[in-house]
Amino acid sequence: MSARRSQLAKSETPAFATTLNARVLRHDPEHGLSTLFFGDGELRVPLVDAAIDSGVKVTIFARDVSIALSRPMDVSITNRLPGTILAVEPQAIPYVRVVFNLGVTQLDALVTTESVERLGLEPGLRAWAMIKSVAIGKDAVEADLPQLAAGPCYKRRIERRREFGQCLRACAPRPPFHGAVKRDEPLAEIGKLRPPPRRPGNRTLM
Template sequence: MLDLAIRHSFPGGQGFTLDAAFTAPGAGVTTIFGPSGCGKSTVLAAVAGLLRPGQGRIVLDGTVLFDSAARRMVPPEQRRCGIVFQDSRLFPHLSVETNLRYGLRRAPRTAEGPGMEEVVSLLGIGHLLGRRPVALSGGEKQRVALGRALLSRPRLLLMDEPLAALDASRKAEVLPFLARLRERFSIPILYVTHALDEVDRLADRLVLMEAGRVLACGTLEALSARTDLPILAARRDAGVVLGCTVLGHAPEQGVTRLGFPGGEFAVPLESAVPGAPVRLRIRARDVSVATEEPRNLSMQNVLPAVVEAVEAGRAHEAMLRLRLGPSLLLARVTQDSVHRLGLRPGLPVWALVKAVAFTPGGGDNPA
């Protein structure tokens, strides 16, 4: 477990004062999300020991890494934090294999963790071992950098926007490996990003930051349903994230059926096996409502719901909170629709979502 509470002012009074506090569990991916320049990478640097905060305390699994009151500052090399930066920072004069073995040499003799063969297999980089970094694509470099960090057998893996410098195709290449890493190993990960698709794919716990402060902390599913957090709710791609289970496939129809507490969704055909857990983002802009059960529609997802709240949105819009059993959906509609349909808390409605709204391969598909 990571416990962090730090405060730091930058020299010359430039920028904001960082004042952040949160707890990250000892397993899974804790993602720090927020706009560029909000202090995400500064927090990561403090955990890594690359920045000495003005005041505060950082504790990892009961070991004090930093304590301003006690004047304790553990050097970076003694913290056992593996780091993957936005740029891979591989040694250009060494082969891929030698770069990986450098990480292995940094691992304490008694430390348990993945071995060379396991990491190479997991990241699919066996065919790259003899190459130099200059001969690698951006996605390949990041996979090698990740492998080097894993082989150091860290207590905590720190990732500072590792996909930000990659184009869409290279990013799509690396994301599955990161998801596989989360599933395979028990190493806790602190992951910094400003990309919502990475949050949807990887985050178990979410830390929202803005202007140097933590706005909220919790599970992705819980925070995505909150409309009092503009950093999420004001986005055009705002929406809830639901944990689902694959119920089955209908290849002849080109759809997969996903179950969630409160109903089912039909999404474009997926390859996940029945019973597998998946995660689905339902964007508020893709949800419509009807006050009577619609018939003869092309939409495959028509679910009974109850309006829980009608909240003001941007300009002439409103945000509806729709209750489907224990689950919530958000729907972005016009104020005119609210008045015409008489939408109000407690009103039974039908929530409508197109199956094609869940784009295969993107942040809105099952992860």
């Protein structure tokens, strides 16, 4: 008897992802985690090699985002973000793309058709997006400092601060002093108080 084998066609997993700008809020070396702050809250990720308050870019893949209808409490997933479902877009079976509106950020989640039917996911529904910390690997967090330093807005801020500092120095009143000051005398010597010149005939009463 010969065995007949049939190969099932496998659909490729859609590669949706969300990239957001964040800043390093704090580090937790004891647990090996860092806290990042972005427009709609905080993210706990594996410890990143970036200074506190530095800018980073975070990439979150849709396949790493889960959905809950009520606020998740007794779960191991650390990152839990409330939002509203904007769109439910069927892909190749069994995948469905769910687009979340977190307030400022739009986040993609990839679930199955069965999950959409079981949870009754539809646009306008309030739900929670959950992201495992370990799913956001070190390769998903990139330093954003070079782009920030090279941007025109950053340069304009630096120029304005420099001009403002020059204006303060030019408009600042000079400390009072007695006696003539030479034009080439160092600025540090100008601020020193000098005793008034002694006039002839003045005597000090004891």
